[in-house]
Amino acid sequence: IDYLKSTFNSLASNPISSSETFVYGTSGFRMHNEKLDIPLFATCLITFLRTLYCGEFIGIMITASHNPPQDNGFKTIEPKGEMLPQSWEKYVTSIANSVKEDQFDTFLNTFFVIASEALKDVDIYNKDIKIIVGRDTRESSYRLVTFCKQFFNSVVKIFQKSVNFIDYGVVTTPQLHFIVRKHTLLKQSNKYDLPKEYFNEFFQPFINILNKSTHSKFKKLYIDCANGVGAVQLNQLKESFKNKTDKLEIELINTDYKDFSKLNVDCGADFVKTNQKLPQGVSPALAMNPENLFCSLDGDADRIIFYALDENSNFCLLDGDRMATLIGEYFIKKTPKNFWEDIKLGIVQTAYANGNSTSYITEELKLDVKCAKTGVKNLHHDAVENFDVGIYFEANGHGTVIFNDLFITKLKQENLTELSLFVNLINQAVGDAITDMFVIVAILIHLDINAKTWFSKYTDLPNRLVKCVVPDRTQFKTFDFERQLSKPEGLQDSINQIVSAPNSSKKTRSFVRASGTEDVVRIYAESSSMESVDAVITEVLK
Numbered sequence: 001i002d003y004l005k006s007t008f009n010s011l012a013s014n015p016i017s018s019s020e021t022f023v024y025g026t027s028g029f030r031m032h033n034e035k036l037d038i039p040l041f042a043t044c045l046i047t048f049l050r051t052l053y054c055g056e057f058i059g060i061m062i063t064a065s066h067n068p069p070q071d072n073g074f075k076t077i078e079p080k081g082e083m084l085p086q087s088w089e090k091y092v093t094s095i096a097n098s099v100k101e102d103q104f105d106t107f108l109n110t111f112f113v114i115a116s117e118a119l120k121d122v123d124i125y126n127k128d129i130k131i132i133v134g135r136d137t138r139e140s141s142y143r144l145v146t147f148c149k150q151f152f153n154s155v156v157k158i159f160q161k162s163v164n165f166i167d168y169g170v171v172t173t174p175q176l177h178f179i180v181r182k183h184t185l186l187k188q189s190n191k192y193d194l195p196k197e198y199f200n201e202f203f204q205p206f207i208n209i210l211n212k213s214t215h216s217k218f219k220k221l222y223i224d225c226a227n228g229v230g231a232v233q234l235n236q237l238k239e240s241f242k243n244k245t246d247k248l249e250i251e252l253i254n255t256d257y258k259d260f261s262k263l264n265v266d267c268g269a270d271f272v273k274t275n276q277k278l279p280q281g282v283s284p285a286l287a288m289n290p291e292n293l294f295c296s297l298d299g300d301a302d303r304i305i306f307y308a309l310d311e312n313s314n315f316c317l318l319d320g321d322r323m324a325t326l327i328g329e330y331f332i333k334k335t336p337k338n339f340w341e342d343i344k345l346g347i348v349q350t351a352y353a354n355g356n357s358t359s360y361i362t363e364e365l366k367l368d369v370k371c372a373k374t375g376v377k378n379l380h381h382d383a384v385e386n387f388d389v390g391i392y393f394e395a396n397g398h399g400t401v402i403f404n405d406l407f408i409t410k411l412k413q414e415n416l417t418e419l420s421l422f423v424n425l426i427n428q429a430v431g432d433a434i435t436d437m438f439v440i441v442a443i444l445i446h447l448d449i450n451a452k453t454w455f456s457k458y459t460d461l462p463n464r465l466v467k468c469v470v471p472d473r474t475q476f477k478t479f480d481f482e483r484q485l486s487k488p489e490g491l492q493d494s495i496n497q498i499v500s501a502p503n504s505s506k507k508t509r510s511f512v513r514a515s516g517t518e519d520v521v522r523i524y525a526e527s528s529s530m531e532s533v534d535a536v537i538t539e540v541l542k
């Protein structure tokens with residue numbers, strides 16, 4: 001209690017965070033690092049309860065992904081690599097907001113009420129506390145890990161429990177998901193050599209595919225590491241790459257993770273997707289050469305975007321929609337016609353997916369498509385629920401493929417060797433920029449096409465995504481997978497009128513939703529011309 005009290009006192013009196021309302025959202029807590037002490041304390045407390053509840057390792061990943069360098073954040077990882085269940089998100093949100101109240105007794109009461117509700121019917125006495133932490137390269141990340149370490153050391157003393165606290169240092173978010181899952185499945189309590197385990201699992205199969213290939217359409221892969229953790233991890237991979245294959249050359253760009261101020265600045269997946277332009281370090285001449293392939297990771301390497309320039313210097317964005325459709329096409333091409341008669345292949349997208357990608361999936365690929373709410377957690381859930389092989393991607397490049405035993409059995413029965421090798425590249429646990437990169441490159445190799453041919457599969461509808469600062473974004477309530485607003489009242493009617501204006505194209509679409517990661521609402525519009533997109537955006541903004 002003394003420890004909780006002294007920690008509480010130092011946090012509650014902090015004027016920087018006391019005016020904040022904390023929400024554990026789709027990506028955990030995320031904000032300016034100086035405001036994060038209370039959310040971190042709450043995250044440690046919830047992780048403590050969660051490890052007692054599960055009796056297994058729980059992970060804490062310290063990262064703010066694509067956000068600017070001064071931000072940071074955390075999310076917890078479940079024993080098998082999933083995200084915190086929704087029912088527990090409200091617990092951690094309440095704990096964080098109760099610290100702000102400035103009354104230790106109120107906080108303690110909130111915590112005990114939550115603890116007894118969360119842990120009711122659970123025998124916690126024979127369970128140890130097992131925590132795994134990892135962090136991205138941000139300047140503030142080390143300070144936050146140190147807080148976690150102190151917290152769990154103190155917990156040992158308070159609760160007289162044994163604590164197994166494993167710090168994996170600087171790792172990508174998907175690597176931490178992977179290792180938490182591995183500890184759980186193999187009942188391992190000692191620290192692994194994480195990069196080695198991870199690369200053994202996914203990199204060796206990729207090398208095998210490369211070395212068997214006879215592809216001819218591209219020679220070099222440029223990877224923009226956003227000056228973040230991707231650079232740390234891929235540097236190690238690059239070295240062994242050279243020794244294992246001569247089928248593809250790899251060049252890393254934007255690798256300066258030691259200069260904290262450069263993270264995600266003018267580079268990285270979010271920059272490329274949002275601005276639809278080349279990142280720092282890629283010249284137009286380089287990008288026009290069809291023998292080069294380009295991709296950008298985000299700050300914690302869970303998202304990836306590919307791109308190229310065509311012969312007229314037009315920017316060709318190969319985003320999450322393009323990856324999902326390419327993977328779908330690949331599964332269809334590499335299986336006999338009757339393969340999908342008794343198992344289901346489909347794609348899950350969000351409202352941000354380009355309308356023409358959705359038409360391509362249903363009309364050309366003739367696959368089932370589902371729309372999920374923003375946040376990979378929702379897409380993952382829908383893919384598992386609806387499909388035996390479910391491909392899911394957010395347009396921003398975050399996603400993966402999941403498949404079940406029915407598919408694996410069939411794959412073996414049909415003796416489809418190429419596809420069997422290919423599925424080893426997939427990290428089913430979570431969207432992962434590095435494994436997605438292997439997946440896409442392997443497909444391009446197997447289909448023997450380059451970025452330009454991939455881009456020519458369909459044409460995106462012109463579109464724009466803008467942010468709008470509002471006094472209170474919690475007033476914006478949606479339905480229909482976030483494609484329509486129920487509140488503020490009347491706003492949806494106005495959007496409908498704008499979209500269906502007399503000279504508007506049938507393909508015009510626009511929707512508004514509150515961001516879960518920034519204090520803004522997002523406005524998206526697409527139409528048959530950029531002029532019409534901008535006209536819609538202007539009207540909706542008004």
Ligand code: NG1
Nearest residue numbers: 027374375394396398515516517518
């Ligand atoms: P919000 O801020 O809720 O729109 C953004 C992305 C999501 C997802 C999360 C988590 C868009 C439009 N939204 O969510 O797709 O990636 O961040 O990082 O890209």
Ligand code: ZN
Nearest residue numbers: 065298300302
């Ligand atoms: Zn990310």
